[in-house]
Amino acid sequence: MNRHINQPQSYEEVLATDTRPVPDYIRKFGNKVEGPYEIPTRWYTDRSLFKDEVENIWKRKWQLACRTDHVAQKGDTYIYNVAGLSFVIVRLSDDVIKGYWNSCLHRGVPLRQCAGRVTRLQCPYHGFTWGLDGRSLLIPNPEDFPHINPEKFSLPEVQVAVWQDFVFINPDLGAEPFESYIGQLDSQLQRWPYSRRDVSIHVTKVFACNWKALQEAFMESFHVLTTHPQLAFSTAGDRCNDFSAFGNVSRGVLAIGQTSDYVPISPDEQYIYTRLNGLWDDEEVPAEMKLPRGTTARQAFAQRNRDVQRAKFGAIVDDACDAEAVDVHYYTIFPNFHPFGFISAPFVYRFLPFGDDPDKSVMEVMFLTPVPENQERKPPAEPIRLGENQEFVEVTQLGSFGSFISQDSSNLESIMRGLRSSQTKVANFGRTHEGKIRHFYSVYEKSMGLSAADEVAAIRSKSG
Ligand code: FES
Ligand SMILES: [Fe+2]
Structure with missing residues (x-):
């Protein structure tokens, strides 16, 4: 040396x-x-450990989904897929971005297969439909689904945080807020x-x-x-x-x-x-x-x-x-x-x-x-x-x-x-x-x- x-x-x-x-x-x-x-x-290398990672990390931690520009306008959607899971990010207004599990509550087809601008989230399979706010808008043949209460048939959400124009999600609704999750990082990236x-x-x-x-x-x-x-x-x-x-x-x-x-x-x-x-x-x-x-x-x-x-x-x-x-x-x-x-x-x-x-x-x-x-x-x-x-x-x-x-x-x-x-x-x-x-x-x-x-x-x- x-x-x-x-x-x-x-x-x-x-x-x-x-x-x-x-x-x-x-x-x-x-x-x-x-x-x-x-x-x-x-x-x-262990495949069973990978399953535990899905449960303990990908379903529980804050993770980058996209940039705000990927959902720049009202109704813009973006798909974030990770470890076999899928989430759809949706802009509702200038200030509000939401995230949902990308899975139809009817029989599980992803509500969105790709990014794009929409006025509502309609499943491509049988047409069950939700508003951008996640509330149920349409159940085809509702008399066939007497067990479903549309009021309680909203899309399951994930937590969303916007930081420096990055959109982060956390599927765990009980997880700590993003700001405390990143701690001091915020002050590190303030000047640039x-x-x-x-x-x-x-x-x-x-x-x-x-x-x-x-x-x-x-x-x-x-x-x-x-x-x-x-x-x-x-x-x-x-x-x-x-x-x-x-x-x-x-x-x-x-x-x-x-x-x-x-x-x-x-x-x-x-x-x-x-x-x-x-x-x-x-x-x-x-x-x-x-x-x-x-x-x-x-x-x-x-x-x-x-x-x-x-x-x-x-x-x-x-x-x-x-x-x-x-x-x-x-x-x-x-x-x-x-x-x-x-x-x-x-x-x-x-x-x-x-x-x-x-x-x-x-x-x-x-x-x-x-x-x-x-x-x-x-x-x-x-x-x-x-x-x-x-x-x-x-x-x-x-x-x-x-x-x-x-x-x-x-x-x-x-x-x-x-x-x-x-x-x-x-x-x-x-x-x-x-x-x-x-x-x-x-x-x-x-x-x-x-x-x-x-x-x-x-x-x-x-x-x-
Ligand atoms: S699976 Fe979505 S409408 Fe049937
Ligand atoms: Fe290198």
Whole structure:
């Protein structure tokens, strides 16, 4: 290992190099992460456990359903499917959005098969009909259903919360309010909120991989050195990264402009800057990429990012400190929503089980572009659904971002085979760099009534 003495040794030291005042919220979030270091591999592979996840997670936790723009007008509907369950989101008025179980009370056909604008919710099978407010409007041949009281035949609702133009639902009517569920996250995303942003790119892909294993690839930067070796010089200074958690939310910080300790030479700042700008050894450094004297690569890259993002965010980017301009702050709201902070990463991820198959899951990436006050909103981009053999890198709108996700994907398509071949039957997580994953499993254990420590001890005692 090579400790680069010319570089900061912690995120605190990185922040000390900032050219602007660093807002308090960057330093203040949660506590150091806690959670199991070992979990049984069956948590990824066991089909009966997946059924428990449906009951304890997908029917009980707050989860992202859509953006408010997906139901922009009265009568707009949007379908949210997860883990074999289906929900329909409906706008009733400017201020009211409701969510229902997407299941006809007659014989269970989904009331809506796809998004669209309607004046009422009519089942396509026999025509039972409900108002947008969920009240029964029509029972065909009512004399045939003497046991049904139309007054008590309303659609079962789910809880709905709108936060920064995201629509969340919770099927559990007794669950805690969304605001307390996300806790401190609200104050973390106040300066660069996701409200008044258009869904400009939306890409989805189904992976042959359990949903938890899939999202774990996006909950740590520990894999950067081997999975994205092109970033080793500029984005892999692991000692400078930071991990914390509070309640149902965790935060990882990837400090930009730092070199991995596993790179044997200490590069100069010009070299780091060149790498940050995506140039390689054999390319000539153009004049505009020459680092100004007395400036670090990180500082110059921050200014470059402000200049790029000004077109989207407006002049407010000039208030962004270097950390806000370049670092990646990546949050996870249990169980599956991953918004990024700052101006450096204006996108969110969502990871969902695919149908009721524990071996398949969906990754979604939504780019959310700020819309200036005087500008018209655009309808949300239609999802680009990548096929089994298509890669994120093929989506030209994603630029170099797509190639990173494709690199991440390469590990994931075979991971179930590896997990099922595990002879120790145990997966391990590191203290710091995989802290977000440990935090996830601390919430998961509680939600599922499981204990990783007990199960791992039982595995060890069985194997002698
Ligand atoms: S199943 Fe819906 S009307 Fe019959
Ligand atoms: Fe990655």
